[in-house]
Amino acid sequence: MGFFTRKRSAESAKERLQLVLVHDRTDLTPGQLEALKDDLLKAISNYIEIDPEAVQIGLERDGRSQRLVADIPLRTVRNVPRRRAG
Amino acid sequence: MTAQVITVTSGKGGVGKTTAVANLATALASDGRKVVCIDGDIGLRNLDVIMGLENRIVYDMVDVIEGRCKLKQAMIRDKHYPELYLIPAAQTRDKNAVSAADMRRLCNELKPEADYIIIDSPAGIERGFKNAIAPADRVLVITNPEVSAVRDADRVVGILEAEEKGSPSLILNRLNPVLVKNNDMLSAEDVLDLLGVHLIGVVPEDETVIIGSNRGAPVVTDPKSRAGQAFRNIAKRIQGQDVPFMDLDQQGGFWGALQRLTGRK
Numbered sequence: 001m002g003f004f005t006r007k008r009s010a011e012s013a014k015e016r017l018q019l020v021l022v023h024d025r026t027d028l029t030p031g032q033l034e035a036l037k038d039d040l041l042k043a044i045s046n047y048i049e050i051d052p053e054a055v056q057i058g059l060e061r062d063g064r065s066q067r068l069v070a071d072i073p074l075r076t077v078r079n080v081p082r083r084r085a086g
Numbered sequence: 087m088t089a090q091v092i093t094v095t096s097g098k099g100g101v102g103k104t105t106a107v108a109n110l111a112t113a114l115a116s117d118g119r120k121v122v123c124i125d126g127d128i129g130l131r132n133l134d135v136i137m138g139l140e141n142r143i144v145y146d147m148v149d150v151i152e153g154r155c156k157l158k159q160a161m162i163r164d165k166h167y168p169e170l171y172l173i174p175a176a177q178t179r180d181k182n183a184v185s186a187a188d189m190r191r192l193c194n195e196l197k198p199e200a201d202y203i204i205i206d207s208p209a210g211i212e213r214g215f216k217n218a219i220a221p222a223d224r225v226l227v228i229t230n231p232e233v234s235a236v237r238d239a240d241r242v243v244g245i246l247e248a249e250e251k252g253s254p255s256l257i258l259n260r261l262n263p264v265l266v267k268n269n270d271m272l273s274a275e276d277v278l279d280l281l282g283v284h285l286i287g288v289v290p291e292d293e294t295v296i297i298g299s300n301r302g303a304p305v306v307t308d309p310k311s312r313a314g315q316a317f318r319n320i321a322k323r324i325q326g327q328d329v330p331f332m333d334l335d336q337q338g339g340f341w342g343a344l345q346r347l348t349g350r351k
Contacts, residue, residue, distance in 0.1 A: 008269030008270055009269070010276065013232075013233050013276075014272060016233060017272075020237055021240050063282040064253075064281075064282040
């Protein structure tokens, strides 16, 4: 990257800190967060059909508190009886 | 008289805890308050040299705790302010010589004698830090606009909340307004947004701080020092006064001179 195209460093510092602080505060590594997402999607798929590609799950900050925010679009209901979760 | 106990802590070392304690204590004393500062960094004593009192030490905090002297004998009077005292840390002992209960007892004994007790915490989040926050009525977390210092400050704020010490106030130290303007340093707004705490003051990076520490004279006694002005403002806010934040962009030049003339700073 050239001198004129490089992102100013304060922005990198803030973005990197935002991520690091969320993981420090929740004591959750990025790997664990991925595993949590997978488990959540599996559990939800047992009951309703979802589009795994459109799912967004992440940690958000609100002042000093963190929340796990999930946006999970449902697939349109089909006219076949839904398979019951065993 | 019942003193308010204020602990200054940071997590990371070298961000300016001792400088802040020396300056805030001196500024409060120059406002006519009776102040006792305690160096909580057992084994790595430094507040004495920053305040220029290193040649006057006879007894230290551990001597008081272990009963080798009376509390008054370990209180070193400042050279310029007769109502400012330092209780030095022991230099040849380690942090295990003191417990949180010892610190509470020491502060309780001092409380009727002073308006403010200011404790300089050691770096880290271990025993020395726990001892320093144990007697605190109020905690000031100090940090620099730099990734590792902000991350460590966040850990400390989290621990203070978990220990039910309440939400601390933040001192942002060594801010360089030119770097912030060029977007090469986190701004005060960035740091506040990341940490989510209340801001009590922003201290600009200022070479007078090093000159002051060389001489053992805190910069609040230098009327021309920008950092000194920032620390004087924080001392006023500690006393409950509503002091506007300094405009750090106007470092000099025509506008700075005009604002100083019209008393807007």
